[in-house]
Amino acid sequence: MKKLSVLLIVVSLMVxxxxxxxxxxxxxxxxxxxxxxxxHDPATAKDIERFEKEYGVTVNVVEVPWQYQIDKLxxxxxxxxxxxxxxxxxxxxxxxxxxxxxxxxxxxTEEEEKRFSPGVLAASTYKGVxxxxxxxxxxxxxxxxxxxxxxxxxxxxxxxDDLVKVAKALTKDTDGDGNIDQYGFGYLGADKLGxxxxxxxxxxxxxxxxxxxxxxxxxxxxVKALTFMSDLVNKHKVTPKGIISMGEGNVGDxxxxxxxxxxxxxxxxxxxxxxxxxxxxxxIALAPSGDVTNTxxxxxxxxxxxxxxxxxxxxxxxxxxxxxxxxxxxxLVVEGNNSPNPHVFSDPEVTEKFPEKWVKVLEESVKDxxxxxxxxxxxxxxxxxxxxxxxxxxxxxxxxxxxxAAKAIDELxxxxxxx
Amino acid sequence: MKxxxxxxxxxxxxxxxxxxxxAIYIVFSIFPIYWIFxxxxxxxxxxxxxxxxxIPENITIENFFYVFQERPxxxxxxxxxxxxxxxxxxxxxxxxxxxxSFSRFKFIGHRFMFISVLVSRMIxxxxxxxxFYTMMQRFGLIDTRIALIITYSFFNLPFVIWVxxxxxxxxxxxxxxxxxxDGASKWQTFTQVIxxxxxxxxxxxxxxxFIFSWNEFVFTLxxxxxxxxxxxxxxxxxxxxxxxxxxxxxxxxxxxxxxxAIIFGVFFQKYIVGGLTRGAxxx
Amino acid sequence: xxxxLFDKHFHYWIILPSIFLLxxxxxxxxxxxxxxxxFMKNGQLGITRFVGLQNYQKLLFEDSKFWPYxxxxxxxxxxxxxxxxxxxxxxxxxxxxxxxxxxxxxxMMLLPWMIPLVLTGITWRWIMQDIYGAxxxxxxxxxxxxxxxxxLTEANSAMASxxxxxxxxxxxFVTIILLAGLQSIPDQLxxxxxxxxxxxxxxxxxxxxxxxxxxxxxxxxxxxxxAIRALDIVxxxxxxxxxxxxxxxxxxxxxxxxxxxxxxxxSAVGVILLLITIMLVFxxxxxxxxxxxxx
Numbered sequence: 001m002k003k004l005s006v007l008l009i010v011v012s013l014m015v016x017x018x019x020x021x022x023x024x025x026x027x028x029x030x031x032x033x034x035x036x037x038x039x040h041d042p043a044t045a046k047d048i049e050r051f052e053k054e055y056g057v058t059v060n061v062v063e064v065p066w067q068y069q070i071d072k073l074x075x076x077x078x079x080x081x082x083x084x085x086x087x088x089x090x091x092x093x094x095x096x097x098x099x100x101x102x103x104x105x106x107x108x109t110e111e112e113e114k115r116f117s118p119g120v121l122a123a124s125t126y127k128g129v130x131x132x133x134x135x136x137x138x139x140x141x142x143x144x145x146x147x148x149x150x151x152x153x154x155x156x157x158x159x160x161d162d163l164v165k166v167a168k169a170l171t172k173d174t175d176g177d178g179n180i181d182q183y184g185f186g187y188l189g190a191d192k193l194g195x196x197x198x199x200x201x202x203x204x205x206x207x208x209x210x211x212x213x214x215x216x217x218x219x220x221x222x223v224k225a226l227t228f229m230s231d232l233v234n235k236h237k238v239t240p241k242g243i244i245s246m247g248e249g250n251v252g253d254x255x256x257x258x259x260x261x262x263x264x265x266x267x268x269x270x271x272x273x274x275x276x277x278x279x280x281x282x283x284i285a286l287a288p289s290g291d292v293t294n295t296x297x298x299x300x301x302x303x304x305x306x307x308x309x310x311x312x313x314x315x316x317x318x319x320x321x322x323x324x325x326x327x328x329x330x331x332l333v334v335e336g337n338n339s340p341n342p343h344v345f346s347d348p349e350v351t352e353k354f355p356e357k358w359v360k361v362l363e364e365s366v367k368d369x370x371x372x373x374x375x376x377x378x379x380x381x382x383x384x385x386x387x388x389x390x391x392x393x394x395x396x397x398x399x400x401x402x403x404x405a406a407k408a409i410d411e412l413x414x415x416x417x418x419x
Numbered sequence: 420m421k422x423x424x425x426x427x428x429x430x431x432x433x434x435x436x437x438x439x440x441x442a443i444y445i446v447f448s449i450f451p452i453y454w455i456f457x458x459x460x461x462x463x464x465x466x467x468x469x470x471x472x473x474i475p476e477n478i479t480i481e482n483f484f485y486v487f488q489e490r491p492x493x494x495x496x497x498x499x500x501x502x503x504x505x506x507x508x509x510x511x512x513x514x515x516x517x518x519x520s521f522s523r524f525k526f527i528g529h530r531f532m533f534i535s536v537l538v539s540r541m542i543x544x545x546x547x548x549x550x551f552y553t554m555m556q557r558f559g560l561i562d563t564r565i566a567l568i569i570t571y572s573f574f575n576l577p578f579v580i581w582v583x584x585x586x587x588x589x590x591x592x593x594x595x596x597x598x599x600x601d602g603a604s605k606w607q608t609f610t611q612v613i614x615x616x617x618x619x620x621x622x623x624x625x626x627x628x629f630i631f632s633w634n635e636f637v638f639t640l641x642x643x644x645x646x647x648x649x650x651x652x653x654x655x656x657x658x659x660x661x662x663x664x665x666x667x668x669x670x671x672x673x674x675x676x677x678x679x680a681i682i683f684g685v686f687f688q689k690y691i692v693g694g695l696t697r698g699a700x701x702x
Numbered sequence: 703x704x705x706x707l708f709d710k711h712f713h714y715w716i717i718l719p720s721i722f723l724l725x726x727x728x729x730x731x732x733x734x735x736x737x738x739x740x741f742m743k744n745g746q747l748g749i750t751r752f753v754g755l756q757n758y759q760k761l762l763f764e765d766s767k768f769w770p771y772x773x774x775x776x777x778x779x780x781x782x783x784x785x786x787x788x789x790x791x792x793x794x795x796x797x798x799x800x801x802x803x804x805x806x807x808x809x810m811m812l813l814p815w816m817i818p819l820v821l822t823g824i825t826w827r828w829i830m831q832d833i834y835g836a837x838x839x840x841x842x843x844x845x846x847x848x849x850x851x852x853x854l855t856e857a858n859s860a861m862a863s864x865x866x867x868x869x870x871x872x873x874x875f876v877t878i879i880l881l882a883g884l885q886s887i888p889d890q891l892x893x894x895x896x897x898x899x900x901x902x903x904x905x906x907x908x909x910x911x912x913x914x915x916x917x918x919x920x921x922x923x924x925x926x927x928x929a930i931r932a933l934d935i936v937x938x939x940x941x942x943x944x945x946x947x948x949x950x951x952x953x954x955x956x957x958x959x960x961x962x963x964x965x966x967x968x969s970a971v972g973v974i975l976l977l978i979t980i981m982l983v984f985x986x987x988x989x990x991x992x993x994x995x996x997x
Contacts, residue, residue, distance in 0.1 A: 037657035039489060062644045065656030071960050075641050078745060078963075079553045083561070099746045100963070179842075179849050181469075183833075191941055242832020244944055245854035249663040250831065257467035259833050268662035277464060376746065379962045382942075389944040393855050408766075416744060416964075434902075437796045444793060445807065448814050451825055451870065454836055455817070471839040513723065516716030524713035532721055537923075539728040541979040543931055543972045545955050546735045547727070573727045576720055578924060582879065585916035589886035604705070605712040623882035627875070634818050636934060652818040659824065666828075673821040680816040681809070688808050691882050 027311035029058035030318060033073065033087035035066040035301075043334035044088065044135075047327045055321070057314055070096065070378070077102040082308045085315040088322075089304050091123045094131055095377045097304065103131040104305040104312055106319055115325065120340035123371035124302055133323035136337035137300035138266035139369045140199045140287045141361060143273065147281045148182075148261045156285045157262075160203075160228060163288045167238035170261035184238035186254060186263040187229070190247040193388045194381050196264065198297035198371075200225035203290030208372045215409045217384075218402035221292070226398035230391050244392045266299075270358065271336030284361050298369040300337065338362050376412060383408045459483070459671035466666045482671035491646035492675065495654040500679060502564050502650060503632040506571035510579040510628040511621060513572075518583030519609055523595060533584075540577040544637065552641050562644040570642065571632040578631070579624045586620030587613070622690035626683070633680045651676035735976070738969040745963030757970035767946070767954065768971070775950040777861060778936075779929040782868040787922060789869065790876030795910065797877070798884045808881075815874035823938020826867040830854055830939070857947035860940050864948050867935050872928070876921045883917025884910070919990045923983055930979055951975050 038045045038061055048059050062084075064072050070093060076084055077097070089097075097103050108130055113121060116134050124132035142163075144156060148170055157163040167184025174182050187196045197217075198208065206221030216222075232239040240259070243251065248266065255263045256276050263269070264287055273282045287296050303319040305312060321327065328341040333349050344350060345363040374380065383405050391401035433441075458466055460478045486492050521533050551570065552561075560566040590613065598608040636652050643649045655676055658669035708715060739758070742751045761768050797808050814822070829836045832852035841847045853859045887910065895905050911918075931952045936942065942949040951971060958968030 036660050037490070040657070040660055060645075063657065065640070065653065066660055068640055068656070072641060074745075074960055074963065075549060075552050078549055079556060081556060083556075096746070096961075100748055177848075190943070240833050240852070241855050242835075242850075242852040244852065245860075245940065246831070249660070252663050253467050253666075254833060257469050257834060259469065266662070272663060376962065379957075382957065386943065386946045389855075393857075393944050395857070395945055416747070433796060433799055433801055437792075440792060441796050441807070444789065445810050448870070448874075449810060451822075451829060452813050452817065454829060455821070455825055467834070469834055471834075471836060513720045517720040520713040520717040526713050532717065535728065536720075536724060537983065538732075538980065539724050540927055541976055541983070542728070542732055542735065543952070543955055543975050545931075545952075545959055546969065546972050547731045548960070550731050550734065573723065576724060580720060581924075582882075582920055585920045586882065586886065588916050589883065589913070604709050606709065609716075619882045619885040623878050626878060630815060630875075633816075636818075636820060652820055655818055655820060664824070669821070669824070673818060673825075676818050676821070677813075677816045681813065684812045684816055685805075685809050688812060688878075689805065691878065691885065 025313075026055055026057050026317065027314040029060060030085040030309075030311050030314050031060040031062060031083060032318070033062045033064050033069065033084050035064060035069045035088055035090075037063050041088075041335065043327075043330040043337075044322075046330055046334065047322055050326070051318060051321050055314075055317065057318070059318070069093075073097070077306070077308065080308055082306070082310045084306050085309040085311050086303055086305045086318055088135065088301050089132070091132065091134075091137075091299050091302050091371055092377055092381070093304070094124065094302075095126055095373050095375055098126045098129075098131050099375060102307055104307045104309065104316065105129045105131055106133050106305060106316055108133075108320070112320065115323070115328075115341045115343070117340055117342050117366050117369065119298060119369035119371070120366075123298055123369075123373065126373045132302035132304055133319035134340035135301045135303055135323050135327060136331040136335075137298050137340045137366070137369065138268070139298045139300075139338055139365050140196075140264050140266060140296040141365055142262060142285045142287050143255065143265055143269055143282060144262035144285065145278070145281055146283045157288045158286075159288050160290055163262075164232070164236055164238070167232070167262065168236060171238045180237075181259065182261060183240050183259060184261050185232060186239055186243055186251050186260040186265075187232075188246075188248050188251050188265060189243040189392075190245050190250070191385065192248050193244075193392075194384045195297055195299060197225060197229065197384065197388055199264070199287065199295075200228055200290065202295040202297060202370055203287075203293055204228075205290070205292030209374050213374060213413060215406040218399070218406040222402050223399050225290075226388065226391050226402060229388070230398055233392055234394060241393070244389055267336055267338040267362065274336070283355075284358050286361055286365055293368070295368045295370050296365065298371050300340070301331075332362075338366060340366070342366050376416070379412060380409050383412075455670045455673060458666055459674055461667050463665070463667050482667045483675065485668055486672045486675055490654060490657065490672070491649075492651075492654060492672070494646040495649055495651045496675075496679065498564055498567070498646075498648055499633060499650040499676075502567040502571060503629050505564075505568045506575060506632045507625050507628040509568065509572040510575045511625050514576050514579030514624070515583050515614070515617075515621065516609070518580045519587055519613065521580065522584045522587035523592065536577045536580055540574075544574075548638065548641055551638065555642055561642060562648045564648050566642045567635075567639060567648060567650070570638050571628075571635060574635070574638075575628040575631050579628055582624040582627060583617070583620055586617055586623075590616065619691045622687045626687045629683055629687075630680060735969050735972055738966055739973045741966040743964075743966035743969075745965055750966075753966070757967050758974075761967070761970050761974065767949070768951075770946065771949050771951050771954050774861070774948060775930065775952070778865060778868070778948075778950055779926060781865045782872070782929050783922065783925045785865070786869040786873040786876050786925060787918070789873045790880055790921065791918070793873070794877045794880035794884060795906065798881060811877060812874045814871050817871070819871065819934040820938060822867060822871045823935045826863065826870070826935070827854070827939045830863045854940055855944050857944060860944055860948050864936055864939050867939055868929065868932065871935070872925060876925060879921040879924075880914060880917050883914050887913045915990055919986060922986055922990070926982055926986075927979065930975065930982075 034041065034044060048061065052059055069089065073087060120134045120137055124130055124134050149156065152169050154166050154169060157166045163185060170182065170184040171180060172182055173180050201217055201222050204221040204224045206217060206219050206225065208217050210216045233241055233243065251263060251265060252269050252272055254260050256272060256278060270284055273279065286294060303322045305315040305319050309315050325341060325344060328339040329344045329347055329349060331337040332339045332344060333353055342363060345359055350359055387401040387405035390396040391398045457475045459482055461475050462477055462479050465477060555561050555566045594612055595608050598612045634652060639650050639653055643653060655669065655672050658665040658672055740752060740754060742749060742753045793811060797804060797811065801807065830853045833850055838850040842850065853863050891909050892905060895909060933952050933956055936948055936950060936953060940948045942953055955968050955971050955975065958964045958971060
């Protein structure tokens with residue numbers, strides 16, 4: 001008995017010891033791919049510097065244009081190259097890279113998992129394995145012009161019906177030349193149409209897929225969501241038609257140039273507002289809620305570790321570091337990106353920088369976010385985007401568009417996955 | 420060496436309709452560039468002002484400085500110039516003799532080889548990306564200018580051969596024969612008789628090779644990582660993010676990226692005049 | 703002795719370096735393209751399975767995307783190439799004449815080609831945009847329209863925008879090729895025609911056009927090759943939308959092979975595109991019969 005316990009102690013000491021040695025035995029340098037130039041990501045730059053200092057590891061950053069990040073990583077991974085150790089990617093890339101086993105699971109401890117809002121953690125997980133370390137997130141809020149609302153004596157819309165009413169009142173011809181030059185409401189279009197649709201879908205109680213991966217976004221909830229999006233453009237005419245071809249940046253441009261009185265957009269916009277002429281004329285509120293929930297869809301940046309990396313331990317340490325409290329705090333304070341970690345909102349640095357109301361809205365909004373991970377995300381997304389555009393420009397009815405999308409996706413799954 | 424009077428005289432002058440057409444076309448060509456230009460001169464906050472200001476009010480050249488000071492633009496420019504110029508030289512030096520051979524000599528495999536040259540450019544480039552990447556990786560050439568020079572040369576050589584062949588074809592074979600009768604070797608005929616009068620063709624194909632290399636995007640993106648080898652078009656993408664496009668700086672960066680190409684173009688278009696009947700032969 | 707040998711096999715010596723270089727890139731990838739197209743190869747699932755010609759069967763008879771995308775490809779390539787060829791022919795003829803500021807005009811004509819394609823796409827997107835686009839602003843200030851039009855949200859106007867951006871960027875290339883070709887037409891021919899009292903149009907039709915055939919052929923084929931595989935402009939301008947109205951085969955291959963990792967299927971589309979390109983080129987050869995390919 002005594003012998004056994006001594007043995008146990010020795011073994012456990014050895015384990016602890018070797019674990020410690022291993023934990024401190026980091027590689028000298030790792031290479032990470034960042035989406036876009038680092039000076040657009042001052043918070044990322046700052047955290048990388050901290051990591052280098054604390055861990056004594058040199059981090060080589062390769063800046064990849066964001067639209068081409070997936071393509072470039074695909075080339076690197078297809079050739080089984082160990083060139084990349086970790087990369088700053090997006091939640092939506094997860095299945096694309098996890099399915100072919102190009103990603104290394106990130107073994108968060110229970111303690112570490114508690115950092116994150118449950119919706120965000122679920123978005124970083126595929127088939128029960130966590131692959132991503134959430135760094136920041138983009139979820140939908142309502143950005144609106146306080147001056148215009150006040151002038152018209154209107155309240156901030158809380159539901160879809162309110163939104164239509166307010167938007168109608170704010171859509172007008174301000175200079176009297178017969179053309180509308182101020183629209184009441186806008187949402188993110190083009191490549192972000194799927195993003196926008198999912199928020200409306202979740203809000204009306206729908207889901208993208210059921211448990212056995214059948215597409216269910218063409219349910220009545222889905223039709224309701226897409227009909228709402230289409231009505232805003234075609235029936236109520238409070239959203240400019242051009243939105244169909246405008247992504248996050250373009251719609252932001254419209255808001256900043258004063259052509260939109262309100263817009264459902266994501267937190268980087270509030271950083272843009274703060275550095276523009278609209279600084280004192282705009283505010284932020286929770287996205288107007290649908291009949292069922294006020295859940296919003298989430299995307300954003302997450303750190304992934306390559307399974308081809310020869311320095312996995314260091315890369316995993318890096319991923320964990322880049323998603324810790326300090327890192328999320330920096331993303332919020334330095335870049336204005338919403339934090340997957342709800343604890344940072346009470347940090348003095350946050351309350352000092354942002355108006356109290358903004359912080360409250362962001363904090364509230366993080367609590368109710370959702371994203372589903374399903375196979376062939378990119379291909380599903382393209383089909384969905386195409387059909388949403390068909391519905392919005394009147395080529396198809398919302399029902400037909402969603403049914404066609406569901407059919408195409410069903411075919412894809414049964415053809416390729418055999419389900 | 421002067422290239423004689425620098426116009427081809429067909430005996431007509433330009434009529435009014437042609438002037439009119441040319442004017443419209445030039446306006447169409449210049450307008451988007453004017454738009455790029457005035458945007459580059461605006462302050463970031465003035466860029467999105469509506470209605471559109473066709474003549475910017477508060478002009479600033481800060482965007483141009485920003486591009487050079489805050490971005491590794493200098494090294495992008497150097498990489499672009501080295502890669503494009505080197506591959507242009509490779510293409511012209513290798514391609515011109517090959518084109519001459521295709522144009523003048525009939526030999527075994529002649530037709531097959533020429534068709535192969537054509538077909539080599541018809542393969543969808545997407546099919547080449549992964550093989551190229553793997554090959555460059557094996558030779559340790561990822562993120563080097565050499566990889567770019569090799570790639571650009573591969574891509575532009577068929578074009579140069581082709582353009583030059585069509586150009587040689589337009590030159591009467593009588594010139595060659597006369598030289599041969601005078602006792603010149605084939606090499607001498609080529610270098611001393613034919614080559615000097617093909618200057619316009621060489622200038623045009625050099626321009627093609629240069630501009631295609633200068634603007635190459637997909638392969639450069641895959642083959643480069645850092646400012647060691649990144650070129651201007653890739654560097655330009657840094658101004659585009661999904662949350663917003665830094666319009667003023669993007670446009671300033673774009674103009675700076677085009678500038679060396681424009682200088683190159685201005686220089687070479689001068690040589691695309693007067694070929695066969697005047698030019699160097701007479702000198 | 704060596705010299706003599708060099709002279710005897712001169713045609714081979716000067717051709718070999720190029721052929722050697724090209725063979726290096728052509729042989730393996732082409733073989734690989736055909737080979738891969740016979741497999742079901744999915745990078746997402748890690749599957750590689752020999753399926754023979756099934757990919758082609760699926761593509762031609764079952765795929766609801768292939769035929770529409772092929773049609774878009776033909777519309778896009780056909781219009782962009784035709785327009786740029788006609789424009790290039792006219793402009794090169796004008797700019798070849800004695801005209802004031804010819805150097806400056808030629809340079810201006812060249813400018814669009816010098817702008818990096820990524821910037822071309824994104825600038826045209828901005829110009830064609832609803833509400834704050836420059837094109838709408840011009841039309842409104844000229845009083846042609848009174849409400850801005852969302853050009854990129856309707857199938858036809860989106861395709862027209864893409865085509866416009868394409869020939870805007872590429873006409874200078876055609877012009878340069880033709881301008882170089884025009885230089886080799888001997889003056890004597892025009893002088894003789896002048897003696898015969900031919901007018902400008904007759905000279906263009908009977909002298910310029912026939913003698914320019916080799917250059918026209920080169921310009922036509924090269925433009926077609928580039929347009930058929932072009933994605934930069936399409937992607938920057940419309941992203942393939944609205945709906946799938948500006949998706950072309952090149953973007954389909956790109957998505958299949960590089961994003962969705964259906965390499966086998968993507969290769970099959972690639973083979974089809976290669977065959978279409980070859981057929982087109984032979985068709986051009988047959989129609990134009992340029993000396994440069996006829997032995």
